[in-house]
Amino acid sequence: MELNSFAQQLVQQLINGVSLGSIYSLIALGYTMVYGIIRLINFAHGDIYMLGAYVGFFCTSILGLSFFPALLAAMAVAAVTGIVIERLAYRPLRHAPKIAVLITAIGVSLLLEYGGILAVTPQPRTFPAVFPARIYTFGGIVVNSQQIVILAVALALMVLLTYIVQRTKIGRAMRAVSYDTDAARLMGINVDQVISFTFGIGSGLAAAAGVLVGIYYNSIDPLMGIMPGLKAFVAAVLGGIGIIPGAMLGGVIMGVVEALVSGFISSTFRDAAAFAILIAILLFKPSGLLGKNIREKV
Amino acid sequence: MLKVDTVNVYYGGIHAIKDVSLMVREGEIVTLIGANGAGKSTILRTISGLLNPKTGSVEFEGARLTGVPAQDIVKKGISQVPEGRRIFANLTVLENLELGAYIRSDAKEIREDIQKIYGRFPRLAERRAQLAGTLSGGEQQMLAMGRALMSRPKLLLLDEPSMGLAPLLVKEIFAIIREINAGGTTILLVEQNANMALSIAHQAYVLETGRITLAGTARELADSESVRKAYLGG
Numbered sequence: 001m002e003l004n005s006f007a008q009q010l011v012q013q014l015i016n017g018v019s020l021g022s023i024y025s026l027i028a029l030g031y032t033m034v035y036g037i038i039r040l041i042n043f044a045h046g047d048i049y050m051l052g053a054y055v056g057f058f059c060t061s062i063l064g065l066s067f068f069p070a071l072l073a074a075m076a077v078a079a080v081t082g083i084v085i086e087r088l089a090y091r092p093l094r095h096a097p098k099i100a101v102l103i104t105a106i107g108v109s110l111l112l113e114y115g116g117i118l119a120v121t122p123q124p125r126t127f128p129a130v131f132p133a134r135i136y137t138f139g140g141i142v143v144n145s146q147q148i149v150i151l152a153v154a155l156a157l158m159v160l161l162t163y164i165v166q167r168t169k170i171g172r173a174m175r176a177v178s179y180d181t182d183a184a185r186l187m188g189i190n191v192d193q194v195i196s197f198t199f200g201i202g203s204g205l206a207a208a209a210g211v212l213v214g215i216y217y218n219s220i221d222p223l224m225g226i227m228p229g230l231k232a233f234v235a236a237v238l239g240g241i242g243i244i245p246g247a248m249l250g251g252v253i254m255g256v257v258e259a260l261v262s263g264f265i266s267s268t269f270r271d272a273a274a275f276a277i278l279i280a281i282l283l284f285k286p287s288g289l290l291g292k293n294i295r296e297k298v
Numbered sequence: 299m300l301k302v303d304t305v306n307v308y309y310g311g312i313h314a315i316k317d318v319s320l321m322v323r324e325g326e327i328v329t330l331i332g333a334n335g336a337g338k339s340t341i342l343r344t345i346s347g348l349l350n351p352k353t354g355s356v357e358f359e360g361a362r363l364t365g366v367p368a369q370d371i372v373k374k375g376i377s378q379v380p381e382g383r384r385i386f387a388n389l390t391v392l393e394n395l396e397l398g399a400y401i402r403s404d405a406k407e408i409r410e411d412i413q414k415i416y417g418r419f420p421r422l423a424e425r426r427a428q429l430a431g432t433l434s435g436g437e438q439q440m441l442a443m444g445r446a447l448m449s450r451p452k453l454l455l456l457d458e459p460s461m462g463l464a465p466l467l468v469k470e471i472f473a474i475i476r477e478i479n480a481g482g483t484t485i486l487l488v489e490q491n492a493n494m495a496l497s498i499a500h501q502a503y504v505l506e507t508g509r510i511t512l513a514g515t516a517r518e519l520a521d522s523e524s525v526r527k528a529y530l531g532g
């Protein structure tokens with residue numbers, strides 16, 4: 001039946017889209033949290049995701065670790081790297097014009113990409129199959145075990161992040177610094193520490209996304225962070241940059257749109273769709289779906 | 299307790315504070331009055347470590363504060379209610395108070411102190427779960443004061459607490475300032491409302507374009523011809 005098979009196809013693409021989108025969400029969170037706290041678009045963020053994928057790769061293929069220890073190792077290495085990058089590259093420019101910091105971020109990004117090529121060769125690597133690839137079918141709809149793992153891990157991390165931001169002392173400090181840095185300092189909050197913590201968390205989430213993508217697509221390379229990094233950035237803008245639930249929502253929407261475009265139109269247009277969304281949001285609601293239409297505070 | 303000694307502060311090329319010296323003794327209310335742009339907030343921001351003086355020094359209980367980062371100055375016992383309140387509008391009333399206690403880790407006593415703040419400001423208790431940005435101006439001032447008290451300061455810096463408030467509310471706020479002082483907290487009060495400030499202060503300073511031009515007991519200044527003319531409406 002025509003309609004029935006259309007509905008099936010639709011549900012299938014939604015499932016694919018949500019699992020891909022949850023990966024974008026994880027990356028977008030780092031963009032949005034860093035922006036929220038120091039008003040910087042950290043263009044090196046996509047490359048941290050690549051780094052995470054490589055750490056996951058080496059941990060599983062060479063050290064023979066299983067999935068969860070490899071995931072934790074990748075998150076830890078990326079968190080430390082993110083903190084070091086902020087300390088060395090961004091902190092000295094804390095009072096410099098924004099454009100200087102932005103250019104530095106692009107520089108750091110290129111350093112990671114081409115440093116990565118130098119270190120691990122540009123050759124794509126095959127990510128080992130850390131999970132038995134089971135396929136479940138429910139009335140014509142196919143779900144594989146990787147998709148389930150991706151969704152479960154992404155969801156767990158987002159719940160954990162929400163808990164940290166909403167319920168812990170450091171989370172309150174993050175929200176305070178993001179709203180008014182000087183007032184936060186008057187509370188006795190060490191702003192530098194909060195910024196480091198934010199970079200650490202954001203980088204850890206991106207690394208988790210990298211490992212998840214590794215097991216999903218099986219293939220990783222040193223430039224793999226560029227496109228997902230851009231799309232996650234669009235996702236963050238779509239949800240409202242600086243707004244944490246916005247990044248989660250934006251990521252899922254991006255994934256779903258991409259899956260629908262590849263499924264129903266053609267996969268050649270899937271990247272174009274991402275940037276069409278960016279243009280549309282900038283035209284019609286620059287503050288993002290969850291953003292309030294207010295002028296940026298000075 | 300607090301000694302500001304020939305301090306000079308610049309904003310880039312603007313010389314905002316010129317050779318300012320002042321003293322706050324333990325237990326007192328000291329007020330700093332002056333017109334718009336005189337440099338009152340700049341002095342408080344310098345004491346709190348948000349700005350660094352180019353020359354001169356700030357001493358608190360015998361220790362130098364100059365160069366100490368703002369977050370560590372709070373730990374030494376100086377808390378500020380900044381101009382315009384600067385509450386965290388995107389956080390709840392309770393979360394704002396909890397942030398005021400950021401430097402403390404005695405969870406039980408923090409909870410007790412929050413109850414005390416609710417006792418002093420019953421309006422905050424009713425609105426504890428509300429976003430702070432939805433409070434009225436007077437309530438926000440109360441929240442900012444409650445938040446500053448949560449660090450258990452020895453010295454409380456208040457920057458124009460009466461700004462933008464109805465006269466009745468100003469009276470209430472000043473009564474509370476007196477109470478806080480009676481409870482043992484020393485206060486440095488910056489005001490444009492010289493009348494009210496001089497009525498509750500022990501010592502007073504007048505600041506004009508970055509310089510201290512008059513100093514004395516609050517009574518002396520309230521009686522002085524020039525202050526009456528310039529700040530008390532004749």
Ligand SMILES: Nc1ncnc2c1ncn2[C@@H]1O[C@H](COP(=O)(O)OP(=O)(O)OP(=O)(O)O)[C@@H](O)[C@H]1O
Nearest residue numbers: 309312314332333334335336337338339340341490
């Ligand atoms: N961030 C800044 N950059 C440059 N100049 C500043 C800055 N902040 C204040 N100034 C200038 O320094 C001087 C003192 O300002 P300050 O805010 O301390 O005055 P104030 O006495 O608190 O005034 P008000 O009663 O209006 O609050 C003013 O001339 C002001 O224009």
Ligand SMILES: [Mg+2]
Nearest residue numbers: 338339340381
């Ligand atoms: Mg002022």
